[in-house]
Amino acid sequence: MGILEVKGVNKRFGGLQALGDVNLSVQENTVHAIIGPNGAGKSTLLNCLVGKLIPDTGSVMFDGQSVLGRKPHQINQMGISRVFQTPEIFSDLTVLENIMIPCFAKRDGAFRMHALESFAHEKELLEKAEAMLADVNMLDKRHMHSASMSRGDKRRLEMAMCLVQEPKLLLLDEPTAGMARADTNNTIDLLKEIKEKRDITMCIIEHDMHVVFSLAERITVLAQGRPLVEDVPENIKGNPKVQEAYLGEAAA
Amino acid sequence: MTEQATNTPIAKPKAPPSIVASTGFLGLNRKDATLLALVVVLTMLAPFILNPFPEGSGMAQFNAGYPDLMQRFVIFGIFAIGFNILFGLTGYLSFGHAAFLGVGSYAAIWMMKLVTLNIIPAIILSIIFAGLFALLVGFICLRRSGIYFSILTLAFAQMSYALAYSVLTPITGGETGLQIKATDRPILSGLEPGEIGRANFFGIDMRTSYELSLGDWLFTFNAGYYIAAVVMLLSFYLSIRIFRSPFGMMLRAVKSNQQRMSYTGLNSKPYTLAAFVISGMYAGLAGGLMVAMDTQVGPERMFWTASGEVVLMAILGGVGTLIGPVLGAGMIKYMENIISKINETILHQWFAFLPDGLEDFVVSMIYPFIGKGWHLTLGIVFMLVVIFLPGGLVEGGQKIAGLFRRKAKTDDTPSKTPAE
Numbered sequence: 001m002g003i004l005e006v007k008g009v010n011k012r013f014g015g016l017q018a019l020g021d022v023n024l025s026v027q028e029n030t031v032h033a034i035i036g037p038n039g040a041g042k043s044t045l046l047n048c049l050v051g052k053l054i055p056d057t058g059s060v061m062f063d064g065q066s067v068l069g070r071k072p073h074q075i076n077q078m079g080i081s082r083v084f085q086t087p088e089i090f091s092d093l094t095v096l097e098n099i100m101i102p103c104f105a106k107r108d109g110a111f112r113m114h115a116l117e118s119f120a121h122e123k124e125l126l127e128k129a130e131a132m133l134a135d136v137n138m139l140d141k142r143h144m145h146s147a148s149m150s151r152g153d154k155r156r157l158e159m160a161m162c163l164v165q166e167p168k169l170l171l172l173d174e175p176t177a178g179m180a181r182a183d184t185n186n187t188i189d190l191l192k193e194i195k196e197k198r199d200i201t202m203c204i205i206e207h208d209m210h211v212v213f214s215l216a217e218r219i220t221v222l223a224q225g226r227p228l229v230e231d232v233p234e235n236i237k238g239n240p241k242v243q244e245a246y247l248g249e250a251a252a
Numbered sequence: 253m254t255e256q257a258t259n260t261p262i263a264k265p266k267a268p269p270s271i272v273a274s275t276g277f278l279g280l281n282r283k284d285a286t287l288l289a290l291v292v293v294l295t296m297l298a299p300f301i302l303n304p305f306p307e308g309s310g311m312a313q314f315n316a317g318y319p320d321l322m323q324r325f326v327i328f329g330i331f332a333i334g335f336n337i338l339f340g341l342t343g344y345l346s347f348g349h350a351a352f353l354g355v356g357s358y359a360a361i362w363m364m365k366l367v368t369l370n371i372i373p374a375i376i377l378s379i380i381f382a383g384l385f386a387l388l389v390g391f392i393c394l395r396r397s398g399i400y401f402s403i404l405t406l407a408f409a410q411m412s413y414a415l416a417y418s419v420l421t422p423i424t425g426g427e428t429g430l431q432i433k434a435t436d437r438p439i440l441s442g443l444e445p446g447e448i449g450r451a452n453f454f455g456i457d458m459r460t461s462y463e464l465s466l467g468d469w470l471f472t473f474n475a476g477y478y479i480a481a482v483v484m485l486l487s488f489y490l491s492i493r494i495f496r497s498p499f500g501m502m503l504r505a506v507k508s509n510q511q512r513m514s515y516t517g518l519n520s521k522p523y524t525l526a527a528f529v530i531s532g533m534y535a536g537l538a539g540g541l542m543v544a545m546d547t548q549v550g551p552e553r554m555f556w557t558a559s560g561e562v563v564l565m566a567i568l569g570g571v572g573t574l575i576g577p578v579l580g581a582g583m584i585k586y587m588e589n590i591i592s593k594i595n596e597t598i599l600h601q602w603f604a605f606l607p608d609g610l611e612d613f614v615v616s617m618i619y620p621f622i623g624k625g626w627h628l629t630l631g632i633v634f635m636l637v638v639i640f641l642p643g644g645l646v647e648g649g650q651k652i653a654g655l656f657r658r659k660a661k662t663d664d665t666p667s668k669t670p671a672e
Contacts, residue, residue: 073515104518
């Protein structure tokens with residue numbers, strides 16, 4: 001029994017079957033990659049996991065509880081954090097504030113009226129936030145306006161924001177999309193480092209095979225909304241079905 | 253930044269102040285404490301500061317240090333401070349805040365008519381009523397964001413105005429509004445038969461004034477103004493605390509990125525609703541104080557132009573800054589009361605030194621911008637500020653301060669590297 005169990009999920013947009021009978025099982029403390037050509041339904045599947053979309057049929061269980069019908073903030077409070085394709089950060093705020101917000105969310109829940117409280121009494125959270133920033137080598141930038149950072153730094157900040165919540169499952173939606181090779185390699189190193197330092201389950205949606213084969217311990221291949229195979233990376237590489245799904249698209 | 257994009261205010265984003273700044277006096281950091289102290293001094297000395305010209309001189313009409321106008325400065329200051337908590341922090345632009353001002357006013361005058369002429373219970377009741385009304389309006393309007401939210405609040409305010417103007421005449425007095433009359437017998441007031449009640453603060457009449465005559469200058473110290481000023485200072489202090497609290501940070505997060513907020517496990521709805529209710533309560537407080545200073549209220553207080561005015565105040569002064577809305581409120585009320593009083597005869601007096609034909613020409617050029625044309629002047633000032641100082645008067649002040657600082661630095665340290 002994995003930490004995330006997706007069973008028989010279907011999602012239809014009008015005449016388009018975006019997801020057809022998808023089954024997925026992500027084991028605890030592994031890196032699981034979901035790959036597939038364009039339009040395979042990877043992002044739709046991810047959106048079903050975080051509460052942005054509700055599947056037409058099927059079940060999504062996380063840690064023994066169903067996530068269906070819950071709002072994104074409730075699902076996050078269950079222990080699922082998400083990294084977006086383009087970094088989603090609070091760009092009007094400083095780097096430290098960006099990290100403080102998930103710290104508060106983790107401790108105080110979805111809402112708390114702390115209008116007359118002061119940051120001076122939040123030493124513990126401040127220390128936690130600064131330790132996290134030190135972890136991703138951004139401590140010297142903590143008072144920087146986060147909008148003025150480079151894209152690579154924004155990506156690191158977003159990951160730090162997710163990690164400071166100590167999620168049980170980290171979902172990554174094409175974390176290296178649009179990045180130069182050097183930045184991609186930095187991101188791979190960052191993710192490897194994260195994996196080494198803590199017990200965390202990661203589920204990565206990715207286009208870039210280099211990233212997938214550097215990180216993943218298990219891979220699910222989606223094609224046209226249906227799971228094609230699920231296996232360890234070595235077997236995926238040589239699988240003729242996978243090659244056909246990718247090359248078929250390239251040849252067309 | 254999806255649907256929030258339409259909420260982006262006109263002001264340029266600035267680096268927010270560090271949250272870890274040490275806190276000292278009253279839980280404020282040094283910069284905020286200095287600002288508060290400055291505002292305390294300015295409001296307490298306002299009767300002097302606003303009356304720089306001697307009585308009887310040609311410039312005396314630019315004096316703003318009379319009680320009626322000074323009261324308006326601080327009351328609209330409170331209104332704008334509250335509005336800024338919603339608009340400045342969350343970016344939600346309410347176009348119906350005058351409704352809460354009106355509800356507060358009606359609540360206060362009924363308290364005075366029926367129960368007591370002391371202004372404190374009246375003001376407390378006005379805050380409570382405005383808060384409850386804001387809870388209802390906010391709950392409905394906050395289902396949408398951006399322009400739809402603004403239109404919903406505008407619709408609510410216009411409905412409130414229509415209700416007060418006609419349907420609810422038994423409660424609101426309709427078009428003529430409500431005043432305290434000789435027939436009103438508040439149960440806790442102990443009035444003589446036939447005596448008309450006066451608003452008071454534990455026996456001190458709001459209209460009590462002490463006049464100080466120094467040479468040609470006349471300074472008026474009014475009880476009502478000082479009470480309103482103290483309330484304004486408390487409101488200002490509270491708003492600084494909210495701006496600097498974790499709650500204030502969450503409200504800025506709402507403005508910045510609601511998507512990230514919900515994927516961080518935070519529910520932005522109650523945060524925004526709380527900000528809406530707080531700012532509605534500020535508006536109710538302002539409405540209650542208006543009644544305390546001048547015991548009458550009419551439905552025009554809820555008209556949409558009154559809601560628009562507070563938006564102008566916030567933008568003119570500087571959205572999202574602490575002191576900006578107060579400056580904006582002061583500027584608009586000053587122009588409304590001073591420029592509108594200049595008439596053609598006064599213009600002719602000013603330009604009497606010019607040759608006749610030229611004098612008439614100059615007067616005819618300026619005439620559209622004075623008297624009832626003060627709106628035209630306001631419009632031009634507003635356009636200039638939005639185009640050249642998108643951060644409002646506060647940004648103007650910062651630019652001037654920056655110029656001096658840079659100059660001082662280069663003058664003082666010619667041997668070292670010049671300021672960047």
